[in-house]
Amino acid sequence: MLHKMLAGTSRRIGALVGHLPSQCAVCHAWPARRVCDGCAARFAQPRARCTRCALPVPDGVSECGACLREPPALDACLAAVDYAYPWAGAIAEFKFRGDPGWAAALATLLRSTPWVEPALEAADRVLPVPLSRARLQERGFNQAALLAHHLATPKMDATLLLRLRATEAQSGLPRSQRLRNLQGAFAVEPTRAATLQGQRIVLLDDVMTTGATLNAATHALRQAGAAHITTLVVARTEQA
Secondary structure: OHHHHHHHHHHHHHHHHHOOOEOOOOOOOOOEOOOOHHHHHHHOOOOOEOOOOOOEOOOOOOOOHHHHHOOOOOOEEEEEEEOOOOHHHHHHHHHHOOOOOHHHHHHHHHHOOOOHHHHHHHOOEEEEOOOOHHHHHHHOOOHHHHHHHHHHHHHEOOOOEEEOOOOOOHHHOOHHHHHHHOOOOEEEOHHHHHHHOOOEEEEEEEEEOOOHHHHHHHHHHHHOOOOEEEEEEEEEOOOO
């Protein structure tokens, strides 16, 4: 109940803020959306990425060496931009400084990324990565759920994938600890697990670093019978 109340409130705030006149957060043009068309074109140019983990790769390369050596649990990963200026600051405002008005702009950025629209159309369900109860209370909203709401409201399901326990913040951990930190952190809601059998899932989060969170969530979805899992993230760090 608390999750639904907080999510509903944050959606209403985000929708209101999204309709107010604004400056571009990058070049400060007025009036504009959160990021004007010129800045979006300048700082969100498509680039070649590994199809499995979204790390940048040379043109003509489909998978990076790490994914060829050890394929991740997910089937595909799509990222809109690198975790760099100006997007790193935008995500920090959205995620850590309580500004849900960024949700619409970042969702638009993600939707305009090559192959994202077909992935959403092919999906049976769009699942945001859930937050722990404590983290949700702290922030007041789940940033992944707000993005999913703007991207695919009819297919969004924010209660099917569960976060079983709070985990140490991933941002301060090395890769090996990130992987251990997320073991057993996710599960599918037991009474609804059968509904995932054979389905195509889009799993959504804001930032991907090592992929530990998305892979842990993917394992839980695989165990419930999901047939294909594509992950979408707004930003991808340069190093795993």
